[in-house]
Amino acid sequence: xxxxxxxxxxxxxxxxxxxxxxxxxxxxxxxxxxxxxxxxxxxxxxxxxxxxxxxxxxxxxxxxxxxxxxxxxxxxxxxxxxxxxxxxxxxxxxxxxxxxxxxxxxxxxxxxxxxxxxxxxxxxxxxxxxxxxxxxxxxxxxxxxxxxxxxxxxxxxxxxxxxxxxxxxxxxxxxxxxxxxxxxxxxxxxxxxxxxxxxxxxxxxxxxxxxxxxxxxxxxxxxxxxxxxxxxxxxxxxxxxxxxxxxxxxxxxxxxxxxxxxxxxxxxxxxxxxxxxxxxxxxxxxxxxxxxxxxxxxxxxxxxxxxxxxxxxxxxxxxxxxxxxxxxxxxxxxxxxxxxxxxxxxxxxxxxxxxxxxxxxxxxxxxxxxxxxxxxxxxxxxxxxxxxx
Ligand SMILES: *Cc1c(COP(=O)(O)O)cnc(C)c1O
Numbered sequence: 001x002x003x004x005x006x007x008x009x010x011x012x013x014x015x016x017x018x019x020x021x022x023x024x025x026x027x028x029x030x031x032x033x034x035x036x037x038x039x040x041x042x043x044x045x046x047x048x049x050x051x052x053x054x055x056x057x058x059x060x061x062x063x064x065x066x067x068x069x070x071x072x073x074x075x076x077x078x079x080x081x082x083x084x085x086x087x088x089x090x091x092x093x094x095x096x097x098x099x100x101x102x103x104x105x106x107x108x109x110x111x112x113x114x115x116x117x118x119x120x121x122x123x124x125x126x127x128x129x130x131x132x133x134x135x136x137x138x139x140x141x142x143x144x145x146x147x148x149x150x151x152x153x154x155x156x157x158x159x160x161x162x163x164x165x166x167x168x169x170x171x172x173x174x175x176x177x178x179x180x181x182x183x184x185x186x187x188x189x190x191x192x193x194x195x196x197x198x199x200x201x202x203x204x205x206x207x208x209x210x211x212x213x214x215x216x217x218x219x220x221x222x223x224x225x226x227x228x229x230x231x232x233x234x235x236x237x238x239x240x241x242x243x244x245x246x247x248x249x250x251x252x253x254x255x256x257x258x259x260x261x262x263x264x265x266x267x268x269x270x271x272x273x274x275x276x277x278x279x280x281x282x283x284x285x286x287x288x289x290x291x292x293x294x295x296x297x298x299x300x301x302x303x304x305x306x307x308x309x310x311x312x313x314x315x316x317x318x319x320x321x322x323x324x325x326x327x328x329x330x331x332x333x334x335x336x337x338x339x340x341x342x343x344x345x346x347x348x349x350x351x352x353x354x355x356x357x358x359x360x361x362x363x364x365x366x367x368x369x370x371x372x373x374x375x376x377x378x379x380x381x382x383x384x385x386x387x388x389x
Pocket of ligand 1: 024086087088089090092115116118164165166167191192193194217218219228229
């Protein structure tokens, strides 16, 4: 029998000497990890509708929960926050159950345009018995086709319009979308899973909650972790519905250690969010440009991206192999990248790395087949964990 403790130790050693460019991940500050590893990880606390907790010994856990909820509301300037969902996907389930009935229709951005797979026909719609119609989208410009969208929304009259993409490089014209939703009688949900940290730092779609009925997302992509989800609203009726759709519907225990860690991370984001998000946006542009100048095709030049994501072009396939091959080549050089052609700058920014010209040249050489392991070790020597209080 292999010792799992040893396996975990080995994993920790492996992670110490790699550079992570995965857009869906982030680095956890030691005080966030500390909270995850406490006694809270084995506990329940469940305040019932009548105010009574179903469990005992929970007074301090309730205080931690309330403080975390308050911190999240402050961070996003929201009236209400549902902080229990254990992932962005669960937050999306909670939001949809609160806005959409069986046999209703929602509108969402197609998977082929970077939309989240969960909203496509075979997943959440199938599970909950509603239908998804696609939002017309211009792939080249990375923009919703607003006129076509308006026409279709007025025909379809979706119960909810769900914005957000897993491949997200540009903000939306939310004032315009809000108007369309009002005309069509639709709730507007913004799934900001990838960009919650950038929204908190006011450097990407800072008006997300101003125009949406619900802003939801993961707490571990550009947000500082831990893995989980939140749903925010300024509408008291929607908030009551969100609360009802958590316990015994989409989940039961909310994992009090995770909520404690979330509160600590949110306090860090209140302190450092704007500076962090500013660095992300400038790192992204400079890394994208360096890679593109080095011959690695990057989509949507000359602006490339307004977020933490850089999207590789399929033009690379003929020269350097498909996305999977590129991910393998990078992995062999201790550079972690997904197999979907997406690079992200959240984690390297957390490590205080700002020399994107050097990094871009290293990454480009790795994609071209060179061995860059010693250059990565050297580059990481300049890392200096930032944005942890
Ligand atoms: C990642 C993602 C999700 C799922 O989030 P989890 O936290 O992994 O459950 C949902 N929506 C979008 C747009 C995402 O990118």
